[in-house]
Amino acid sequence: MQSKADGTVGKALAVLELVAGFERPVRFSELxxxxxxxxxxxxxxxxxxxxxxxxxxxxDSGTYTLGVRxxxxxxxxxxxxxxxxxxxxxxxxxSEKTGETVHxxxxxxxxxxxxxxxxxxxxxxxxxxxxxVGPAYCTGVGKAMMAYLPEDQLTDVLVQQSWxxxxxxxxxxxxxxxxxxxAIRERGHAYDxxxxxxxxxCVAVPIRNDSGRVLGALSIxxxxxxxxxxxxxxxxxxxxDTTNQIARETQNWRFPETKSIA
Amino acid sequence: MQSKADGTVGKALAVLELVAGFERPVRFSELxxxxxxxxxxxxxxxxxxxxxxxxxxxxDSGTYTLGVRxxxxxxxxxxxxxxxxxxxxxxxxxSEKTGETVHxxxxxxxxxxxxxxxxxxxxxxxxxxxxxVGPAYCTGVGKAMMAYLPEDQLTDVLVQQSWxxxxxxxxxxxxxxxxxxxAIRERGHAYDxxxxxxxxxCVAVPIRNDSGRVLGALSIxxxxxxxxxxxxxxxxxxxxDTTNQIARETQNWRFPETKSIA
DNA sequence: CATTTTAGTTTCATATAGTGGAACCGCATT
DNA sequence: AATGCGGTTCCACTATATGAAACTAAAATG
Numbered sequence: 001m002q003s004k005a006d007g008t009v010g011k012a013l014a015v016l017e018l019v020a021g022f023e024r025p026v027r028f029s030e031l032x033x034x035x036x037x038x039x040x041x042x043x044x045x046x047x048x049x050x051x052x053x054x055x056x057x058x059x060d061s062g063t064y065t066l067g068v069r070x071x072x073x074x075x076x077x078x079x080x081x082x083x084x085x086x087x088x089x090x091x092x093x094x095s096e097k098t099g100e101t102v103h104x105x106x107x108x109x110x111x112x113x114x115x116x117x118x119x120x121x122x123x124x125x126x127x128x129x130x131x132x133v134g135p136a137y138c139t140g141v142g143k144a145m146m147a148y149l150p151e152d153q154l155t156d157v158l159v160q161q162s163w164x165x166x167x168x169x170x171x172x173x174x175x176x177x178x179x180x181x182x183a184i185r186e187r188g189h190a191y192d193x194x195x196x197x198x199x200x201x202c203v204a205v206p207i208r209n210d211s212g213r214v215l216g217a218l219s220i221x222x223x224x225x226x227x228x229x230x231x232x233x234x235x236x237x238x239x240x241d242t243t244n245q246i247a248r249e250t251q252n253w254r255f256p257e258t259k260s261i262a
Numbered sequence: 263m264q265s266k267a268d269g270t271v272g273k274a275l276a277v278l279e280l281v282a283g284f285e286r287p288v289r290f291s292e293l294x295x296x297x298x299x300x301x302x303x304x305x306x307x308x309x310x311x312x313x314x315x316x317x318x319x320x321x322d323s324g325t326y327t328l329g330v331r332x333x334x335x336x337x338x339x340x341x342x343x344x345x346x347x348x349x350x351x352x353x354x355x356x357s358e359k360t361g362e363t364v365h366x367x368x369x370x371x372x373x374x375x376x377x378x379x380x381x382x383x384x385x386x387x388x389x390x391x392x393x394x395v396g397p398a399y400c401t402g403v404g405k406a407m408m409a410y411l412p413e414d415q416l417t418d419v420l421v422q423q424s425w426x427x428x429x430x431x432x433x434x435x436x437x438x439x440x441x442x443x444x445a446i447r448e449r450g451h452a453y454d455x456x457x458x459x460x461x462x463x464c465v466a467v468p469i470r471n472d473s474g475r476v477l478g479a480l481s482i483x484x485x486x487x488x489x490x491x492x493x494x495x496x497x498x499x500x501x502x503d504t505t506n507q508i509a510r511e512t513q514n515w516r517f518p519e520t521k522s523i524a
Numbered sequence: 525c526a527t528t529t530t531a532g533t534t535t536c537a538t539a540t541a542g543t544g545g546a547a548c549c550g551c552a553t554t
Numbered sequence: 555a556a557t558g559c560g561g562t563t564c565c566a567c568t569a570t571a572t573g574a575a576a577c578t579a580a581a582a583t584g
Contacts, residue, residue, distance in 0.1 A: 006541090007270075007310055007542085008270040008540095008541070008542085008570080009270055009271055009307075009310050009311070009314060010314055013316065020342075023342050025342070029530085032531095043532075044571075045571095048269050053370065053371065054275065062531090062532085066335065066338060067339070068339075068368060068370040069370070070335055070336055071336050071339050071375065073278060073328065073332050074332045074335065074336025074337075074339070075336075076285065077282070077330070077332040077336070080328060081328045081329060081330060081332075082333065108330045113333065130333065131334045131337025211322065269570075289560085289561095290560070299543095300545075301544080301562090302564090303543060305562070306542075306543085307542095
């Protein structure tokens, strides 16, 4: 059931993911049912993870859930590995100025991961959104990032796309997407023309560092009811300005201190 | 440097924690410096974690950071393992009614983990707070939860406290705290009388399920400038009401569906 | 009440995966 | 050309994980 996972660590993480997949407290037997691991192996893996507090076990109901240590680690991950803490004030400003929903995403493996979100109208349930994943080939942020990927990485990402047709506008093959990527590079930003969800449109601009590497992307999302691509287009200079500022700031960030070695 | 970590998984997690500790991109040699693991072992561990996307490696700078997979997993963790998603609407209401800062915390190991936070006045940087840890013995939520722990778990938690004197009010030994816990059980809620930070006070109420097990705690925090313990006291019925509602809702939550087995 | 089933836990000989000292590589510095 | 340093690879050795099967407790069944 789970993908190739060499090493004990890989297996343990697969189990973690398995538990995560249930999105609720889960029994041993349920896990066994959706795993190829033999009973004893799965059991020990669960024990190990529990002892390590990556899982927590509720003796009352005999169920496992993801442990708090994970939340702590993620806290640290979010603070250091993602653009989110740097981008935060800029996103605030952007959402304030535009009055639209702002997303910050990063590319991981072949998926888009939303690491932060801002909604001008109401203070959003943010944590519940951060960490969410989406397809790369049919989202504004995904395409914006892919457009500036080096060829070897791009091919890697492309083969992993599902090309599922979410809407009539969805680009469902590599050729179509590649053409789109060229257009994106020409104009410097990407659109989502209701490709993922009907009625939902967005403009996205990649965040790239000095050496051109893609760090993430910012997008402004709206609906066809409230807005239009033309209207969103007017935000582009503002977004690009913001991505540039964020990119600039990441340069300094890399080594805030060069720990003095005694 | 790292604590006892049996098993490969334990070691890998220790390395993860090590990277997390730096709170910034970190070089191999730096990690080697703060780890007992021999070079090759550490190296392989890092490779494994990187391949598993728990770490990400930046070839430009030759540094490791925590990977986004952690953020994804945490997304799931937050949704299932913690009280946060259930408590969310109640916290909103509570912060709205009181106009004060509301914290939701859980007890893990011997530490308090803040899993959500609400601030009535301004929309808070929430993610940056969730996952934060604090000492149990000198926080309102910590004491509220400890007060209702079964004796064996309590002793376990108590021996792990640091008893550092943060302020004049800090309870710096087990005897003093145990006396306080009795008082908390009597009145049903805990205070933080500037025990952790000067000028910061709070009332906290534990969240307990039907069988009496402590699930977490809610607190309302304020400062001596804006408020007083007496003033906070008036919120107690409201908080207790909220904790009861949250506790009730967790009962249903445990098994939303019993996955039909074909 | 005895019996079967189900769910979870332990055992143990075996195989695998992890270990780490040492050698190696590439690059910057001298 | 030589030295030093950060990082990577090798490989004999062994600690660790493995998983079939046996076991236990508790629930379901007759």
